[in-house]
Structure formats: C-alpha cells, structure tokens
Amino acid sequence: MFGEVRAVDDLSVTIPDGAIGLVGPNGAGKTTLLRLLLGLVAPTAGRAKVLGRNIEEGVPIRERIGYMPEHDCLIPEMTGVGLVTYMGRVSGLDTNTAISRSHDVLQFVGVEEERYRKIAEYSTGMKQKIKLAQSMVHDPELYIFDEPTTGLDPRGRTEMLDLVRAIANSPGRNVILSSHLLPDVETICKYVIILDGGHQIAAGELRELLVGTADRLRIDIRGDREAFALRLKEAGYDATAAGSSVHVARGPGVESAIFQIAKGLGAEVRYMGREIRSLEEFFIELVQRNESGGG
Amino acid sequence: MSISLPTYTRREMPLLGRSRRIRAIITTGLRREFKRPAALIETVIGVAVTVILSVALILFRQIILPRQALDLTFFFIPASNSVILFFVTLMASVVGSALIADDLQSMALTLYLSRPITQADYLIGKAAILAPLITMIAVLPLVLTPIVAAFLGLFSWTLALQAAGLAVGIGLLLTAFYASVTLLLSSLTRRKSYAAAGVFAITFGLTVPADILADRLSIPALQYISPWDNYLAVARAAFGVAGNPLDWTLSLAILLVAIVVASLLTYLRMKGVEVVSG
Numbered sequence: 001m002f003g004e005v006r007a008v009d010d011l012s013v014t015i016p017d018g019a020i021g022l023v024g025p026n027g028a029g030k031t032t033l034l035r036l037l038l039g040l041v042a043p044t045a046g047r048a049k050v051l052g053r054n055i056e057e058g059v060p061i062r063e064r065i066g067y068m069p070e071h072d073c074l075i076p077e078m079t080g081v082g083l084v085t086y087m088g089r090v091s092g093l094d095t096n097t098a099i100s101r102s103h104d105v106l107q108f109v110g111v112e113e114e115r116y117r118k119i120a121e122y123s124t125g126m127k128q129k130i131k132l133a134q135s136m137v138h139d140p141e142l143y144i145f146d147e148p149t150t151g152l153d154p155r156g157r158t159e160m161l162d163l164v165r166a167i168a169n170s171p172g173r174n175v176i177l178s179s180h181l182l183p184d185v186e187t188i189c190k191y192v193i194i195l196d197g198g199h200q201i202a203a204g205e206l207r208e209l210l211v212g213t214a215d216r217l218r219i220d221i222r223g224d225r226e227a228f229a230l231r232l233k234e235a236g237y238d239a240t241a242a243g244s245s246v247h248v249a250r251g252p253g254v255e256s257a258i259f260q261i262a263k264g265l266g267a268e269v270r271y272m273g274r275e276i277r278s279l280e281e282f283f284i285e286l287v288q289r290n291e292s293g294g295g
Numbered sequence: 296m297s298i299s300l301p302t303y304t305r306r307e308m309p310l311l312g313r314s315r316r317i318r319a320i321i322t323t324g325l326r327r328e329f330k331r332p333a334a335l336i337e338t339v340i341g342v343a344v345t346v347i348l349s350v351a352l353i354l355f356r357q358i359i360l361p362r363q364a365l366d367l368t369f370f371f372i373p374a375s376n377s378v379i380l381f382f383v384t385l386m387a388s389v390v391g392s393a394l395i396a397d398d399l400q401s402m403a404l405t406l407y408l409s410r411p412i413t414q415a416d417y418l419i420g421k422a423a424i425l426a427p428l429i430t431m432i433a434v435l436p437l438v439l440t441p442i443v444a445a446f447l448g449l450f451s452w453t454l455a456l457q458a459a460g461l462a463v464g465i466g467l468l469l470t471a472f473y474a475s476v477t478l479l480l481s482s483l484t485r486r487k488s489y490a491a492a493g494v495f496a497i498t499f500g501l502t503v504p505a506d507i508l509a510d511r512l513s514i515p516a517l518q519y520i521s522p523w524d525n526y527l528a529v530a531r532a533a534f535g536v537a538g539n540p541l542d543w544t545l546s547l548a549i550l551l552v553a554i555v556v557a558s559l560l561t562y563l564r565m566k567g568v569e570v571v572s573g
Contacts, residue, residue, distance in 0.1 A: 038409055040570065059411045063310055067409040073402040077327070089319035090410045092310030134406065138310065 015176075015193070019168035021185030021206070022178040023283060024195035030178050033195070034144060037176070038067060051142060063092065066135035070147040070178075074127055076120035080111055083119060084133045091138035098137065105133040109163055125156035132163060143167055143175045149184055157184075164188055186279040194286055201286050210282055216275040219246045219258060223267025231261040247275055316412050320420030328390055328424065337389045338428060341382035345436040349373040353444045365449055370458040371534035373440045374465060380523050382432045383473055384498040391425040391477030392490035395561075400485040405570040414565040418478065418558075426474045433473075434466030461533045469526050472550050475557040476522075482564045498523065515540040525549050 024030050035041045037050050039058035048055045051064050075083055081102050088098030106115045109129040114122065119130060128148065135143060148164055149157040165188050168175040179185050185192060185206075192209060194202040202209060221228055225241040229248075232239035235257050238249035248254060255272070262269050328334040352359060352373055363369055398404045407417050438459045445455035473494075480493040505521035508514070518524035518541055525546035530536075532543035 035569075040408065059313070059413060062409065062411040065409075067405075069402075069405045069409070071402055071405070073405040075398075075401055075403045075406075086319065086323050087406060087410065089323070090316050090407065090412060092312070092316055092411060094311055094315075 016191055017174055018191060019165075019175040019177060019189040021189035021192040021279075022176055022195070023180070023182060023185055023192060023279070025287065027197070028195035029198040030195055032198075033193075034067075034146060034176075034178060037142075037144060038062060038065060063138070064141045066138065066140035066143045068131045068135040068143070068145045068148055070150055072127065074119045074122075074130055077118060079118055080115040080122070080126070080130050080133075081106060083130060084115075084137050087134040088137040093138055101137050101139065102133070105136040106130075108136070109133045110159065124151045125153070125159075128152060128156070128160060129163075132160070136167070141172060141174060143173065144178070145175060146178045147180065148177070149179070149181060161187060182279040182283055192279070194283060196287050202282075206279065210279060211274060215250045217248050217250060217254070217258075217272060218275040219248065219269060220244060220271035221246060221262060221267045221269055223262070223265055227265055228261060228267055231265065232257065235261070242281065243278070310411070313412060313416055316410070317416050317420045317423070320407075320412075320417065321423045324394070324420065324424035325427070328428070334390050334428075337382075337385055338431065341386055341432045342435060345376070345379055345382055345432050346439055348376060348378055349436040349440040350443050353440060353447065353449065356449075367454060367458055367461075367534050368536045369444075369450075369534075370437070370441055370462065371530055371536045374437050374462060374530045374534065375527055376436075377523075379432060379436065379469075380498065380502075383429055383469060384494055386429050386432055387425070387473045387477040388491035388494040390428055391474065392481050392494060393487040394421045394425060395478060395481040395565075396484055396487040396490050399482075399568070400487075404568060408568075408570045414562060418561060418565060422474050422478060425477060426470050429470045429473050430466065433469045434463055437462030437466050458534070465526065465530045465533055468529060468547075468550055471554045472522055472526070475554045475561070479557040479561045479564070482561045509540075519545065519549060522550065522553070 022030050022033065032041070036043060036048055036055055039050070039055045039061045042056050050061050053061050055061060078086065081099075084102040084106060085095075085098045088101055089095060093101065103115075109132050111126065111129050111133065114126060119127065122130065128151070132145075132148065135145075145164060149160050152160055161184060164175065164177065167173055168177075168188055175188070177185055177188055189206055192203065192206045193200060219228075225244075225246050229239045229241040229246045232246070232248055237251055237254055237257065240247050248258070258272065259269065261267075329338075356363065356365075356369075360369075360372065363372065395404075398407065404417075408414065441450060441455035441458035441462070444450045445452050450458075476497060477490070477494050480490040480497075481487065483493075484490055502521040502523045505518050505524060509517040518528075524541065528539055528541035528543045528546035529550070531539045
C-alpha cells in the first residue's frame, strides 16, 4: 500500500502497490488528485497519506516521488544530461551521484550521444524521454506519469509504454499513470481509478472491473456482426454488436440459438464466453451511467 | 529495443538537505548566467566602469573635487555615482528579469516545484543568483574605494574600514531592493522583456519625474517616490553628509517596506502558480 487518498469530493480509496491507472474526462479531478499526491495542495477536508506520510508534509513526500509532467517543461538551453543532473541535485543528490545516475537513467530511456546536445534541438520523443529520465534520477519509490505518450508517434508511444512498463514491473517501484489513452492504461496498469465530475466512479483491479456480469456473453464471430445481433434480437434476446464482438444477455437456449444463427448466416463463432469489456467500453458505460444519475 | 534497468543500488546514500538543493539552484543558475554573453559583458563592463570611476575619484580628487574634505563624507561621492544606478538597473534587467519569467515561459517551474523543495527555497535560490551580481556593482566599488584610499595613505585605516562597513550596508540595501523588486516583476510575466522594462520603469520612471517635480514644485517630499533618492538619503546619513533633503529614517523605512512587500508578493505569486495543470 502506498497511501489512502481522499480528494476532490467524495474520493476515498486505498491504492495498492504496482501500476495504477488514473482515468477520467477533462475536469474529472485527475489534476487535483495529482497535486494532492505531490503535496502541492492540502485537502480542505479529510485526510490523505502518500507512502505513509501525510500529504501536508510536502517536501519529504516529493523526495520519494518522480513526476513526469504532461506539458513541455524542459529548460531549452540546457543539455539533456545537464538538466537531468541538475534535477538530481535539486532533489538532494550530491554532484557525483547526480551525474552518475543521470547517465544511468539516460541510458535506460535510450538517449545516447544526444544527451550532450541542447534540449531545444530535441524531437518530441526525445523530450518525453528526458522528462521521464528526470523523474527517475533520484530513484523514487512512486512515479507519477501524466500523459506520458502525448505527442508521440506510434513507435515512440510503444517505446515509452515499454519504459513505463519496465519501471512498473521493477520491485519496490509504484506507478500512477494518468492518461486519456485508455489502451495505454489497460496495457500497463493492474489497478484503475476512474474519476468523473470530481467523484470517484470506479476503482479496483482492472481485470475484475472489466469482467462483466455473469449473465452476459461476449461472442466473437467472423462474419456480419450487425446481422448476427439483429437475428438474436429477433429471437428474443437482448443483443448488441459492439466493436469486434456481439454481446448478448444470457437466457434459456441462448447458446443453441447462437450456433443456429451462426450456421444460418454462414458465420464462424470464434469465441463465446463471459463478457469482458475493454477499459474504453467500461469507461464510457460508467460515464454515461454517471451522467444519467445512475451512480 | 532492449530495456535494462540501471544497476545502481537504491538509495545508497541519503539525500542531502534543502540548503544543498538551494545551492544547486544557485550554482547552476550562476553558471548559466555566465554563459550568456549579455550577462557576462554587463557584469564585466559594469564592475570595471564602477570600480575604475571610484578609484579615479581618489587618484584625481584634487582635480575633480578640489574642495572636498578628506573625511567620511568623501565616500558618499562614489556611493552616489549615478553610473552605479545605471549598471545596477541594467544588471537587474539583463539577469534578474529572466530568472522566473523564463521558468514560467518554459514551464520549468513544474520541474522545480515537483522536486523536494518549497516555493520559498526556489525564490531564495533565484534571489541568490541575482544578488551577488548586483552586489558586484552596488558594493564592490564602494568597498574598494576606501581601501585603495587607505593604501595611498589618504585616510587612516580606521576611517577606511568604517567607510567600507557603511558601504557594505548601503550597498546591500540597494541590492536587496533591486533583487526583490526584479524577482517580483519577473514572477508576474512569462516575457522577460516586460520584466526588464518594468525594472527600468521603476528606476528611471520614478526617479527622473520625482527629481524634476520636486525641483520645479519645490516639494522635496516628492523624492520619496524615487528608490534612488531614498537610497541617497540613507547614504548621506550613513556618511554624515549635511543637507539631507529627505528624512533618512523614512527613506530607509520606505526601502525596507518595498523589499518586504515585493518579497511577500513574489512568494504569494509562486504559491498561486499551478505547476500541475491538466
């Protein structure tokens, strides 16, 4: 456990070790939660602890946190290695250790000879890597990554996610990944907190959250999914085509109906089992439910 | 792409205290300033001109100031040299105006304040980058003058050391005023040119009209709005110069209040900046 957080309004959650996703639409309260975790603001009510310390302590908490901001924040006239070393020293490392660790983390993120060039000359991908490196230089226990793949091309995004995953999988390190890109969160995180309108609308193990209720089935078919769903509806079942799957409510004889319809349409049933949603589907469902007041 | 984690042992030594973190900001900041040609040239020329003028005042005193008594009041003359005002203003605008404005512009403030330092630590670090540079112009020539004069045997060492001590005091007052006001201006904008213009406006925009109006309207109290005139009033009192047009205690109070208020406002401004934005 690295802390119990209560933020924004009616947010109360105990966050476990590991990689945690923080998702929500704009204005959901993600930024406020990050400010709280960094000890930059104090809650007006309630209490919050990060890494076992009250967030009001601020400085001791930030000694153990590495923060990678979403926006561009690098000092353009400094070199990559100069900036990372500097941030190490501002975090409390002595000069020699800061230089040594700076080279280590730059090696880790894949910045080679470019580290001696001025940051103003870097590409977006390089800047993202420097931002990641500066968050690592003082070897924190908790990493907060705010939209780490923003502005990256597909290759850069994959590289960045690999790096984040490598950090998240390292013993003794915890990651909070705040992102609008739900597939990123889905591939990295074991635990997710979903915020909307300043409220926590879901929190828990990602695997458990994405597994739907036992009374719905997901069917992956090769063939016309829309027609498949329509036939199921005509047969009296609650069915919808969504993405690459068809979702249907369990009912008497549904399994045999599925195979009969598939045979009739010349479609191939490739998977049939308990409904598993993507994080994106789950998120949209929650937000819609929240907007309609369904809690 | 292959990925391997750094192999160093975690936390092989404890993190150094906050004073060392602030020192890192200061040393890195000074190194960056001395890599900037404008700051370097301004420092070299500013220090050279003010020191040379002060020493020349001693060497050519019989030509320049034939009737000036060789006592403590002599040292008010280098302290009141308006070349010092010019170079202090230039130093504050060239170096100081960028100190916070650049961090706001590049959003590097986020990097600083997400580190284990406070807003006050950050401001102390920034002030400590600017203050030594201003001191080189506001204090160094004033301290060198009595020492050179004592070496030449014009003054006793007792008097020279007394003058040097007073010079340090009033020089630091001027330094503190310009450092605090410049940092406030720098914290209010992302554009260092605006802050630089503000420094010039405060120096000359207040001093020149105050002097002209005070003279034309015969109201010496108008000079209280000029930081330079307040500084001169304090310097006159310190060096025992007669005929002070202003009450030096009020002038000192005005400067000290300005320093405190500017520092407080800068701190509040830093507290108000949202470094984590979404």
